[in-house]
Amino acid sequence: MQKFDKLTAVAAPLPIINVDTDMIIPARFLKTIKRTGLGKSLFYTLRFDENGNEREDFVLNKTAYKNAEILVAGDNFGCGSSREHAPWALEDFGIRCVISSSFADIFYNNSFKNGILLIKLPQEDVDKLMEGAERGSNSTITVDLDAQKVTGPDGDVIEFDIDPYKKHCLLNGLDDIGLTMQKEGKIHAFEERLKVTQPWA
């Protein structure tokens, strides 16, 4: 997994609430057995018209936001299905961080397993960053995971909370399967206990 420590980048505003995973990547693009190359389908319906041409009015199609690596989004971002194709598509497109007032649980977990930092902030802070993001390519946002700080385009610093385990894995790019496998002894002991207490399970 890609590490995440510090990022200074253009932030694209996406002030839509309940952006669902079908919006992030429609189901017809899930017919793949790979996790790469999904960036081209990111926000497909919002980005492209019926003929496959870019919609000029969609934020990520605007020149100022072509290099955006941060999204500032409306409440409840990532709701809906469990498809990890959503963070795969974001990551492949080049988005490394999303800031919102809330995220759906499964999407939240999936993102951290793919080197994407999701930052949950109070609505008034999201509104402030949204306003900053709307100013285009000259206003960048800096995210410092270690310090747990977001610096807006005007230099305002906002602190954020994050689960310490997720932070540790993201800062170090750790594969948690390897970490769990080190607990094989405990897993085996649990299974032995279960055989006695709940043999049907």
Next chain:
Amino acid sequence: MNGPTTLYDKIWESHLVDARDDGTCLLYIDRHLVHEVTSPQAFEGLRNTKRSVRRPDLTLAVADHNVPTSDRSIGIEDEESRIQIETLDQNCADFGVELYDMHDIRQGICHVIGPEQGFTLPGTTMVCGDSHTATHGAFGCLAFGIGTSEVEHVLATQTMIQTKAKNMRVTVEGELPVGVTAKDMILAIIGEIGTAGGTGCVVEFAGEAVRSLSVEGRMTMCNMTIEAGARAGLIAPDEKTFEYLKGRPKSPKGFTWEASVECWKTLKTDNDASFDIEVTLQGGDIIPQVTWGTSPEDVLPITERVPHPADETDPNRRNKMERSLEYMGLEPGLPLKEIRIDRMFIGSCTNSRIEDLRAAAQVADGRKVADHVSAMVVPGSGLVKEQAEQEGLDKVFIEAGFDWREPGCSMCLGMNADKLEPGERSASTSNRNFEGRQGPGGRTHLLSPAMAAAAAIKGYLTDVRDLGVD
């Protein structure tokens, strides 16, 4: 844990393998359902790291999202769908996982076949790379939808890393009126608490209206817990649950069955346990529901009208409402009963079980689908289809002009050939009305199976109670 605890607390505690000081826990997983869309990259990960499936005996795979619901003897025309299903076949063979392929009578939607086979059991933990895994909570099974990295983690270790969720309880008191179903109840709940109302929570459903539901009705409710943003839904098991599971192929047998039932009887929230969030609804107030927008929370009783964005005070919500109405091609103020539909879909992990088909068939019996409507019925599994045919439901549907199809996820998400054309409007028993969910540009109204059948017959969204069916 000291003091009174909730059902969720009990299952959580009994599955803890390890707990770190920071709250990160390792939870043992008793059952893992695998399907073709969210598993190929997980198996690829195992191969790349030379890992194996730790407990193939606790893992069950089925092809559901991509399978055609038309004649299967000709195979799958769409190359990408075919490759995804062939990849599942190969992965299951290579890693020793039991698979119901698309020619197996037991094949069906993963959340239908789990309970049907007795793979889903009370007091266990279950995961699947699909958000509607919440369905299995109807059995008092703690069931989570997970992403592909977590699928790989569970395949390799039979555990998952989680922090404990909050406890939420939704109580529906009293009785449901005639013509009001589990689907109406869960839609009304989502309308009440919102699509993020359960975020960070495990929701236990309680109250007389919930207890009165059949096991299949409870599955419909728990299935849509994810549409309220919750990690899982739970209903305490009872005699109905045990009766449903008894004798299923993978249910415990003989002496073990007796012992398991004794244990399952203890699976309930203590009387004085406290919840972080409590919500109460009156069952008697619920009217058949339909959605008008592009989120399951955009829901109203069928007797209402399309809402006015001007009445919404929150600017973000007003913007979303305007966007939804534009997408749905609806004018504010239009009575919901005047919305004309083009298509009807009965199916999905929410409503494709035998009771759903019976309810729809009761409405369809002796009637005809409106001339301008194309209606399809997709049973949840091969066994549901077989039972429906034994009961003659297929004939009722066919005579009324419904298309009777093979089992799978079908037009719930349009990964196979079943999808809406741009601008087409559907009455659907599925679970999501997101933009493009049933096909690019397609417009979805969610409702119960009886309401869907009524809409197909009238050609408009309809109050099933007006048809005089109980």
